[in-house]
Amino acid sequence: xxxxxxxxxxxxxxxxxxxxxxxxxxxxxxxxxxxxxxxxxxxxxxxxxxxxxxxxxxxxxxxxxxxxxxxxxxxxxxxxxxxxxxxxxxxxxxxxxxxxxxxxxxxxxxxxxxxxxxxxxxxxxxxxxxxxxxxxxxxxxxxxxxxxxxxxxxxxxxxxxxxxxxxxxxxxxxxxxxxxxxxxxxxxxxxxxxxxxxxxxxxxxxxxxxxxxxxxxxxxxxxxxxxxxxxxxxxxxxxxxxxxxxxxxxxxxxxxxxxxxxx
Amino acid sequence: xxxxxxxxxxxxxxxxxxxxxxxxxxxxxxxxxxxxxxxxxxxxxxxxxxxxxxxxxxxxxxxxxxxxxxxxxxxxxxxxxxxxxxxxxxxxxxxxxxxxxxxxxxxxxxxxxxxxxxxxxxxxxxxxxxxxxxxxxxxxxxxxxxxxxxxxxxxxxxxxxxxxxxxxxxxxxxxxxxxxxxxxxxxxxxxxxxxxxxxxxxxxxxxxxxxxxxxxxxxxxxxxxxxxxxxxxxxxxxxxxxxxxxxxxxxxxxx
Numbered sequence: 001x002x003x004x005x006x007x008x009x010x011x012x013x014x015x016x017x018x019x020x021x022x023x024x025x026x027x028x029x030x031x032x033x034x035x036x037x038x039x040x041x042x043x044x045x046x047x048x049x050x051x052x053x054x055x056x057x058x059x060x061x062x063x064x065x066x067x068x069x070x071x072x073x074x075x076x077x078x079x080x081x082x083x084x085x086x087x088x089x090x091x092x093x094x095x096x097x098x099x100x101x102x103x104x105x106x107x108x109x110x111x112x113x114x115x116x117x118x119x120x121x122x123x124x125x126x127x128x129x130x131x132x133x134x135x136x137x138x139x140x141x142x143x144x145x146x147x148x149x150x151x152x153x154x155x156x157x158x159x160x161x162x163x164x165x166x167x168x169x170x171x172x173x174x175x176x177x178x179x180x181x182x183x184x185x186x187x188x189x190x191x192x193x194x195x196x197x198x199x200x201x202x203x204x205x206x207x208x209x210x211x212x213x214x215x216x217x218x219x220x221x222x223x224x225x226x227x228x229x230x231x232x233x234x235x236x237x238x239x240x241x242x243x244x245x246x247x248x249x250x251x252x253x254x255x256x257x258x259x260x261x262x263x
Numbered sequence: 264x265x266x267x268x269x270x271x272x273x274x275x276x277x278x279x280x281x282x283x284x285x286x287x288x289x290x291x292x293x294x295x296x297x298x299x300x301x302x303x304x305x306x307x308x309x310x311x312x313x314x315x316x317x318x319x320x321x322x323x324x325x326x327x328x329x330x331x332x333x334x335x336x337x338x339x340x341x342x343x344x345x346x347x348x349x350x351x352x353x354x355x356x357x358x359x360x361x362x363x364x365x366x367x368x369x370x371x372x373x374x375x376x377x378x379x380x381x382x383x384x385x386x387x388x389x390x391x392x393x394x395x396x397x398x399x400x401x402x403x404x405x406x407x408x409x410x411x412x413x414x415x416x417x418x419x420x421x422x423x424x425x426x427x428x429x430x431x432x433x434x435x436x437x438x439x440x441x442x443x444x445x446x447x448x449x450x451x452x453x454x455x456x457x458x459x460x461x462x463x464x465x466x467x468x469x470x471x472x473x474x475x476x477x478x479x480x481x482x483x484x485x486x487x488x489x490x491x492x493x494x495x496x497x498x499x500x501x502x503x504x505x506x507x508x509x510x511x512x513x514x515x516x517x518x
Contacts, residue, residue: 104425
């Protein structure tokens with residue numbers, strides 16, 4: 001399989017970094033099409049930088065970034081993003097928030113006005129998939145944090161992106177809501193065949209959701225370990241209590257602990 | 264429910280109480296109406312000069328609204344430019360602050376050199392004095408768009424323009440409407456200053472003439488008319504704010 005996201009020997013220093021220490025250094029990462037990849041690491045290891053590099057929001061000082069076979073020289077336009085903060089616009093209803101990407105991305109941008117009903121139906125379908133059926137008319141601030149995060153996932157997916165970037169999307173939620181959303185995410189991945197890069201602190205989350213897990217070192221970040229996750233799909237939450245799962249989480253924890261010590 | 268009624272009544276009770284106290288103080292202490300006329304004297308003067316006051320008040324209102332309208336249009340435009348470009352923002356800020364620091368009454372003579380005495384100096388004074396808060400607030404609203412939101416849109420290929428119009432401008436609306444309440448009051452001050460120094464009509468001009476002729480009750484009557492007009496204009500902008508940006512006023516603090 002050809003890699004869909006291919007970062008080769010990438011070093012990146014932010015222009016505003018005062019100490020001049022690179023955020024990531026000699027980082028190499030290959031993610032296949034349709035794969036669910038998770039990136040874990042100690043805080044401040046450059047995980048978010050990696051996301052920005054892969055979506056063309058930042059360009060590497062050294063090395064190359066290819067996405068979908070093309071070198072990234074501008075924002076990639078085929079990505080959807082969701083963050084820890086749901087960033088819904090409070091003056092739009094949830095449905096209009098979800099439709100926002102369509103007002104930006106071609107070809108939807110040009111045909112949104114005339115085909116509104118079709119797009120609204122699609123948004124309603126997504127809302128149903130994440131368990132928010134019939135809630136589209138509410139304003140985001142009338143929804144709970146978990147519901148806003150579900151809506152934020154819908155917004156990230158409405159334009160059928162080929163690449164979905166998730167930056168600790170469940171970090172601010174309570175553990176029950178988080179596990180519920182893991183299952184939502186698992187089902188969305190199964191249904192949409194989208195390539196997903198999940199950046200997270202939560203090792204159980206990575207182990208439950210991902211096909212492959214990359215461990216990053218402390219800043220300057222690079223990949224120190226790569227681990228296939230062999231649990232068959234569809235996965236049930238029950239597997240998180242199996243000894244194999246615990247062993248995997250324990251192993252990952254070892255890598256992170258080592259990365260923290262090395263820093 | 265009781266506190267709600269009390270809250271609704273409180274402004275009336277306080278206002279009426281204030282004038283009653285004033286009246287009582289004037290009568291009890293026998294204050295000369297040349298120093299401080301009693302409210303009843305002022306009210307009589309308002310009635311006596313009603314036609315003159317009405318004519319001049321309408322003129323002042325018109326000057327204020329015209330200057331305010333210019334300030335809104337210009338303020339929105341400049342605010343959008345400053346909010347979306349850090350370079351222009353940083354570069355022009357000292358100029359803007361410096362300009363805003365000049366007392367506008369000092370600018371009126373220059374306006375008179377340029378445009379002569381008439382309707383232009385009051386309108387321009389109102390405009391010059393009131394656009395600054397609008398610019399600053401709109402620029403702040405646009406410049407403080409959450410970086411995550413910007414990333415979401417930029418990763419979709421959104422241009423700077425898209426981000427400013429889809430997120431920045433709507434986001435700046437509560438700031439904008441908040442600044443209108445400040446701006447309308449300032450515009451009013453501006454138009455009256457302009458009229459006092461460079462116009463033959465308007466409440467400002469009436470004030471200048473009445474005080475030169477020591478017509479004390481007329482001066483006070485003009486002040487009362489000014490106050491009432493000011494409250495009305497403020498109330499209209501406050502109402503516009505509430506009806507336009509309800510989404511931003513959902514906190515308990517605003518209730």
